[in-house]
Amino acid sequence: EAGVTQSPTHLIKTRGQQATLRCSPISGHTSVYWYQQALGLGLQFLLWYDEGEERNRGNFPPRFSGRQFPNYSSELNVNALELEDSALYLCASSPTGRTEAFFGQGTRLTVV
Amino acid sequence: AQRVTQPEKLLSVFKGAPVELKCNYSYSGSPELFWYVQYSRQRLQLLLRHISRESIKGFTADLNKGETSFHLKKPFAQEEDSAMYYCALNYGGSQGNLIFGKGTKLSVKP
Numbered sequence: 001e002a003g004v005t006q007s008p009t010h011l012i013k014t015r016g017q018q019a020t021l022r023c024s025p026i027s028g029h030t031s032v033y034w035y036q037q038a039l040g041l042g043l044q045f046l047l048w049y050d051e052g053e054e055r056n057r058g059n060f061p062p063r064f065s066g067r068q069f070p071n072y073s074s075e076l077n078v079n080a081l082e083l084e085d086s087a088l089y090l091c092a093s094s095p096t097g098r099t100e101a102f103f104g105q106g107t108r109l110t111v112v
Numbered sequence: 113a114q115r116v117t118q119p120e121k122l123l124s125v126f127k128g129a130p131v132e133l134k135c136n137y138s139y140s141g142s143p144e145l146f147w148y149v150q151y152s153r154q155r156l157q158l159l160l161r162h163i164s165r166e167s168i169k170g171f172t173a174d175l176n177k178g179e180t181s182f183h184l185k186k187p188f189a190q191e192e193d194s195a196m197y198y199c200a201l202n203y204g205g206s207q208g209n210l211i212f213g214k215g216t217k218l219s220v221k222p
Contacts, residue, residue, distance in 0.1 A: 033210070035212075042198070042212050042213060042215055045209075045210065045211060090156065092156075100161070101210065102158075103148075105155050
């Protein structure tokens with residue numbers, strides 16, 4: 001069974017640009033979660049999508065947004081990039097109603 | 113506010129020694145607690161959850177509501193246990209409300 005896949009693995013952007021990160025959940029999983037793992041801050045919850053709808057949002061500014069597609073894959077968009085957005089962005093998926101999350105390898109975003 | 117605290121950034125023990133990774137949480141309702149582990153160059157994965165009351169790779173964790181703790185324990189550490197360990201709290205009945213501690217790096221020396 002293929003796990004959660006994220007692309008790209010690494011992404012380098014300049015301040016002010018936009019970044020798009022992608023996530024493909026495990027087949028059959030309808031929920032996708034995004035986390036930011038910045039150095040020294042642990043995993044911070046960003047967004048939760050289920051069945052195509054945004055269900056919950058963490059304490060992040062509106063320039064962090066995303067969507068979930070009909071095939072349950074998801075995009076995370078970060079607009080007007082700031083240096084402090086540099087972090088590892090993790091995607092996780094789970095079946096609807098289940099509480100176990102399966103994580104991808106992450107996308108390392110570097111803002112210069 | 114809900115919070116998960118892992119007081120130790122780094123825990124270093126010798127092989128065969130007992131291990132206890134501490135986790136305290138702040139939540140007024142009925143929590144669901146997890147331990148996740150990340151081995152070197154691998155993705156974050158679920159180690160165990162309190163509702164299962166199971167032992168995985170020799171690790172156990174008991175929820176103590178009185179002390180609001182969910183410490184992870186293993187009687188005899190192995191070198192392959194070296195990894196980052198994250199305690200996580202699920203509140204509100206959905207995974208979208210899963211919050212993590214900052215993690216403890218366990219180093220098991222030969």
